[in-house]
Amino acid sequence: MLFYGFILLNLALTSWLVVPPLMAYLKLGKTLSHDDAAEIIGKHFNDINDKLLNTLQLKKQSAGDESHRGLIEASIDQKIENLKPVRFPSAINIKENNKYLKWVLGPVAVILVIGLAAPSILTESTKKIIRHNEYFAPVAPFKFVLLNNDLSVVQGEDLKLDLKLTGNLLPADVYVETANNTFKLDKESITKFHYQFSNLQQNTTFRLVGNDFKSQPYEIKVNLRPSLLHFDVELRYPAYLHKKNETLNNAGDLTIPAGTVIKWLFHTQNANSLGFAINGKNHKLRPSSPDLFEHTERVVGASIYKLNPQNTVVAHSDSAAYRITTIADEPPAITVNEKPDSVSNQAFYFDGKIQDDHGFSSLAFHYRIGEPGSKTGRNVVKPVKAELNQSISDFFYFWNLKELDIKPGDRVTYFFEVADNDDVNGHKKARTTERTLNVPDENQLREELNAGTTGVKQKMQSAIKLAAQLERDSKKIDQMLLNKNSLSFDEKKQVEDLLNKRKELDDLVKQIQADNKKNLYNRQENEEQSKELLEKQKEIENLLNNVLDPKTKELLQKLQQLMQQGQKTRPEMSYQK
Structure with a gap:
């Protein structure tokens, strides 16, 4: 009621004190004439009195009397000069309002006493009037x-x-x-x-x-709680792996090759930022589109990343942590078998195998030629052909020392080296054990050649002795087996021993021939051959080819045939004791 009473009172005062002057200003309804206005002004301003009214009357008179217009206008100008200036405060006579002060003192005194004794009466009541639509609870004890x-x-x-x-x-x-x-x-x-x-x-x-x-x-x-709804990852693998890129949905923990570039797509709700921490580095992500955050990271080692969606009022919400396991590129491996040439001392054959998890970038043969005890020398690198794009590859390499311009007494060190194709951490290499080849000088070479010749002579002597024994045993068995169609157990055993000695002699002859050929070849490579030496080598070849006389060879062949026939056609024959 107080509120609405206050509203009605203000409406009444507005209609009484504000509306009439406003209508008059807008010239609505009954308006004052100039003479009425001049009379009202004259009452309030003692200096003006009836001067303004007289001036208006003279103005009207000049309009109706053409003959005296000049005189009248001069009089009007004189009165206008007397009307300027007029002070507005002179219209207010304070003394006339003193009689109303006795009515004001009472209410003012009451308000002052209430304001000093219980100001809440004034403030609370006013508050309830102004905030009329709010509930004000009754004052409780x-x-x-x-x-x-x-x-x-x-x-x-x-x-x-x-x-x-x-x-x-x-x-x-x-x-x-x-x-x-x-x-x-x-x-x-x-x-x-x-x-x-x-x-x-x-x-x-x-x-x-x-x-x-x-x-x-x-x-x-x-x-509102910021939350992470789900996220996807786009995996871009290192180019050297030749692996197709892929996208994984709702993938938290990851197992990826080292060097993979990961792009996360985070879908959130009620979040305007996202805390992303990985390997001690903190990132505050901003949305790339509504409720979507993106982040790209190249991961080269095992990592843990944490996610924390945020907004303007919630800085710490439910966070999540995930693990990234990286598959490291393994170092390559290499194995090599070395085989010298069967004839020449200046040729080597190598066959080997290389393997790696993702292929290779190079395979090379390294060697250095220098004097013994010297740390300097001529380093040479030769590429080796192999299937480098395979994870396992076999290779073969022929090394001809004649092409190296090696001097007698030089030292040659050599090894094979393979490098993988790791573009993330750099190419890792593996090499074989470094080997050393000491090139003999002239004296050493002569000693080696002479030693080879001596070895051939000693083996020939052994072959001659074995051939002589074989001939004696062959004749003895030949006499023993005359007019016999079958072999006893002991006889068969003697024939088998004889044939084994024949095989032993053949093997020894082949070995001597190979050694002699090698010795001859090495002499031809390292020194000039005399006619006499060449004739001796031919004699050795002829001697080896005829180490057994034709008759003994024929007898051994017949015995071997007899042994074979006995095994095939007479398996039921019992041996005589």
């Missing part, structure tokens, strides 16, 4: 004092409301009243209560009620 510093939570969290009562006549129970429900607070003591709001999802308004007295409304502000 106690007060509800909330101990919570802040009534705001993150969406989905709980809020414990702590309450303290002060004053007289405290209620035994206190209730919290929301829009749809009323709950009783848990009582800790006479003055302290608490209540747990659980799983808050939206702003909640409540009042506290005790002994039918209600508190002012309070509001719990629920801040």
